[in-house]
Amino acid sequence: MKTNESDISVKIKINDSSLLPARQTVGSAGYDLSACLKDKTSILIQPQEVSLIPTGISVEIPIGYEMQVRPRSGLSSKNKLIVINSPGTIDSDYRGEIFVPIMNLGDKDFEVTHGMRIAQILLARTETIDWKIVTSLDNTDRSAGGFGSSGTH
Numbered sequence: 001m002k003t004n005e006s007d008i009s010v011k012i013k014i015n016d017s018s019l020l021p022a023r024q025t026v027g028s029a030g031y032d033l034s035a036c037l038k039d040k041t042s043i044l045i046q047p048q049e050v051s052l053i054p055t056g057i058s059v060e061i062p063i064g065y066e067m068q069v070r071p072r073s074g075l076s077s078k079n080k081l082i083v084i085n086s087p088g089t090i091d092s093d094y095r096g097e098i099f100v101p102i103m104n105l106g107d108k109d110f111e112v113t114h115g116m117r118i119a120q121i122l123l124a125r126t127e128t129i130d131w132k133i134v135t136s137l138d139n140t141d142r143s144a145g146g147f148g149s150s151g152t153h
Helices: 073-079
Strands: 011-014 031-034 042-045 050-054 057-060 065-070 081-083 088-090 099-104 110-113 117-125
Touching: 042 050, 042 099, 073 081, 099 117
Parallel strands: none
Antiparallel strands: 011 057, 031 117, 042 110, 050 099, 065 088, 065 117, 081 099
């Protein structure tokens, strides 16, 4: 449901036990994704292990947009959990269930439970590129200086 003129409608399919992605505050950019474990009580992620956490939702992203999957800062800083391909991209033509690949960088097992907020999603505009093949590029102060060439501070 659109609440103002800048809102974009996105179709979402949820199963009976999944939670709708939700912003936690009016100023939140991202919508929190929750784990949907259906018949499981939890998923244990051991140190240095990656687990694909199901969310129970599928979306129909409008053409010209992508959905980015990002870590939740509190979950990352307090528990050393990261979304390994962050930011992950969900393309506009993908219609399957969204899974979140979470890696435990800590030294203790981490238990993901049903309904736990595990990541956040943002809708972002994308552009198509019209590649122009040239024989040279304009020079800049940095030019081909490489990574770190703009200074250390």
